[in-house]
Amino acid sequence: MAKTNAIEVKNLVKTYGNVYALKNVDLNIADGEYFVLLGPSGGGKTTLLRSIGGFIRPDSGSVNIKGQNVDDLPPDRRPTSMVFQGFALFPHMNVSQNIGYGLKLKSIDKNVIENKVNKMMDLVGLKGLSNRMPHELSGGQQQRVQLARALILENDVLLLDEPLSALDAQLRKDMCIELKRLQKTVGISFVHVTHNQEEAMSVADRIAIIADGEMVEQGTPKEIYSNPKNKFTAEFIGEKNIFEGRIKDFNKTKVVVDIDNDNIEIANNNYKVEKNQKVSLSIKSESIQIKKMSKTNSKVSNNQIVGKISEITFLGQFVRYLVVLNNNQEIQVRSYEEIVNLKVHDTVSLSWKLEDFLLHQN
Amino acid sequence: MSLRDDFQPRWKLTLKWGWLSFAVFILMAPVFYTMYISFNELGFGAKYYIFTFQWYESVFSDKQLIGSLGWTMLLAIITLPIVIPFGLLSAKLYKQSQHKVGIVFVLLSPLFVPADILGSALLVFFKNLNKFFTLISEYTGIYALESWFDLGIMTAVIGLIVYTLPYVFVVIMITMARYKVEQTEAARDLGASAWRAFWEIEFPQIRAGVFSACAFVVILTFNEYTRTSLLKGGFDTFTSVLISQMLNTGMSEESYAMASIVSLVAIIIVSIILIVTAIKTEELEKITRVVKEPNK
Numbered sequence: 001m002a003k004t005n006a007i008e009v010k011n012l013v014k015t016y017g018n019v020y021a022l023k024n025v026d027l028n029i030a031d032g033e034y035f036v037l038l039g040p041s042g043g044g045k046t047t048l049l050r051s052i053g054g055f056i057r058p059d060s061g062s063v064n065i066k067g068q069n070v071d072d073l074p075p076d077r078r079p080t081s082m083v084f085q086g087f088a089l090f091p092h093m094n095v096s097q098n099i100g101y102g103l104k105l106k107s108i109d110k111n112v113i114e115n116k117v118n119k120m121m122d123l124v125g126l127k128g129l130s131n132r133m134p135h136e137l138s139g140g141q142q143q144r145v146q147l148a149r150a151l152i153l154e155n156d157v158l159l160l161d162e163p164l165s166a167l168d169a170q171l172r173k174d175m176c177i178e179l180k181r182l183q184k185t186v187g188i189s190f191v192h193v194t195h196n197q198e199e200a201m202s203v204a205d206r207i208a209i210i211a212d213g214e215m216v217e218q219g220t221p222k223e224i225y226s227n228p229k230n231k232f233t234a235e236f237i238g239e240k241n242i243f244e245g246r247i248k249d250f251n252k253t254k255v256v257v258d259i260d261n262d263n264i265e266i267a268n269n270n271y272k273v274e275k276n277q278k279v280s281l282s283i284k285s286e287s288i289q290i291k292k293m294s295k296t297n298s299k300v301s302n303n304q305i306v307g308k309i310s311e312i313t314f315l316g317q318f319v320r321y322l323v324v325l326n327n328n329q330e331i332q333v334r335s336y337e338e339i340v341n342l343k344v345h346d347t348v349s350l351s352w353k354l355e356d357f358l359l360h361q362n
Numbered sequence: 363m364s365l366r367d368d369f370q371p372r373w374k375l376t377l378k379w380g381w382l383s384f385a386v387f388i389l390m391a392p393v394f395y396t397m398y399i400s401f402n403e404l405g406f407g408a409k410y411y412i413f414t415f416q417w418y419e420s421v422f423s424d425k426q427l428i429g430s431l432g433w434t435m436l437l438a439i440i441t442l443p444i445v446i447p448f449g450l451l452s453a454k455l456y457k458q459s460q461h462k463v464g465i466v467f468v469l470l471s472p473l474f475v476p477a478d479i480l481g482s483a484l485l486v487f488f489k490n491l492n493k494f495f496t497l498i499s500e501y502t503g504i505y506a507l508e509s510w511f512d513l514g515i516m517t518a519v520i521g522l523i524v525y526t527l528p529y530v531f532v533v534i535m536i537t538m539a540r541y542k543v544e545q546t547e548a549a550r551d552l553g554a555s556a557w558r559a560f561w562e563i564e565f566p567q568i569r570a571g572v573f574s575a576c577a578f579v580v581i582l583t584f585n586e587y588t589r590t591s592l593l594k595g596g597f598d599t600f601t602s603v604l605i606s607q608m609l610n611t612g613m614s615e616e617s618y619a620m621a622s623i624v625s626l627v628a629i630i631i632v633s634i635i636l637i638v639t640a641i642k643t644e645e646l647e648k649i650t651r652v653v654k655e656p657n658k
Contacts, residue, residue: 055547075550082551088544092566102552153552 005064006031006157006189007052012061014047014213021047022058023213029157029191029206034183036204037193040236044213045193046161052191053159054078066156081150085162087142089134089149096121096130099148120148123185125178140171147179151186158183160192164199176202197237201225209233226284231360234282240332241288243281247273255359257281260327265303266357273359280360285334287356290321292339293347304351307331309344323348393625400618417619427620430603437590437599438583440515441522442576448523449530449575453538456531470528481521481589488517488593518594525589526582530575537571570639577631584624600624 009027013020021044029035037045050056052063054075062071070078081102089098099120100113121127124144134142143163150158163179164172180203183190194200200207201221209216209224209232217224217233228234235242245259250273257264257279264281273279293306307323310330321333321342331350342348399406403414421427456465472480492511499507511517541564549559565572583590587601597606607617 053551055551075547076553076555080551082548084544084548086542086544088542088548090545090549090563101549101554105553105558149548149552 008064036200038200039210043211079156267354285332397622417615434600453534477588481592513595521589521593533575
């Protein structure tokens, strides 16, 4: 059975003066889905999140939550809860008062509040800290209090605005696992804003890339990482191997792209292209094979480029080679094993499988 | 802010503290000297010192002085509930607005106008307003409007509001600067109305500033002479009476006693505010430190 939509955003527009923060954004988030809004800072993802939460009134467009139009509802009347970037705990209240504040506002019986607060503290791993003041907690614990405070209201949607940005790398990884576990336990939709690609990949069921107020692309983490349709997405998720060129030739199975007089042959993945059309190509650094060129194997084919190694960096799980091509473009090659005979300044050939290159329309 | 610098010679630090203590002494010495004289039965300039409370007893039996104290307290009490919400709203507006310089200019501008000029301007304004209302009352037959802007408590309170609002605004604004608006958003998100979010979340964190502002208003009301004298009429407020007594009879021992009482009350109030603010600041700094360095 198809999942119903928890959130439907239609044609959302928000401007600040002459600047568009959101340009006709459409978005559907399914019930029980962990959805991540990923993009560079200032791209509009927080504006979108705050529009869903009711903290910003958009210029036009609409937001439906669980089928109900919420355009005219303030935050306190929307079925959403928000986790804020800067923790936003109430410093004059202890942990249990912070968590129970939303229930207190609903005039719920004190004993019921106490029970629910205790259960929620168990769920987020805060057992035994009920009387601590916020300043007596670590960053991770403060974030858990925020989560508990938001989840205790049992709303349909949890909005998370860069919830892990103030934490260190290891704690961020742990909290990602924790967030995913929590989302599965409570079963509601989570909408998580981040500019961190790794964070997005590790928690999301689906990711939307947002930049310059526009929805660039949506898909599962695998689709976004392995098969980005948009050049911006390819660049943003960390792929620096982007080539600009023109279509030289194509048939049903192959496309040949002229890049500064080097021909790159790629598989035709039903691309709609024309001869001489400007396009971009991208390839993952781990999909490139690197090989030292000897004087005897100096012949170059259509799926091969020649360059010189400018830098070799050992990065723990893999080795990164920076290769400078004849046109001075720098290419990254990632190898999970160090290739013994390669040194800086060596001339190397780079090759790939036809299907590893992706074509993006400019 | 600390005066300490780990690399400076100790004598420099001693010199800085010495200079500060000297400045405070110079500022406060006349007040303490006034107190000293107020306990001398023989009064100012006497060769001998005989300790007594008699001048304080006389103060409390001086009906005119006590009456003027009452008038001034009444003005302060009426001014407070009007000017504090004004200041609070102005500070909130300042925090939310993108035109901060404009707001500061508008709110602080009464400070740049000399007291006697502002007082006389308001006096003329109220006189003309009174004429206008008298005219309206004659045309409409609603004679209650006739004396609306007669000099009295209302006009004096308006003058005090104009005078104290900049101070109230600045004091509350400073406290409010530390408050994170996200907390109000969090409260609203949890279901609080705008009022509850203010009262239960924001107010407890800016309370020290609001109380400081209240104390300022009371002290400024006692301190104010020109505007209150011009706008209230009757020259019966505390400072007016005290000054007129001094002008007529010179500084009497009673005046020393009264001045001592007022100074002592002001010093106590300000000390309490400073201590409470210092404690609160320390607490807030501790919180800020934890938020800035969250991964303990």
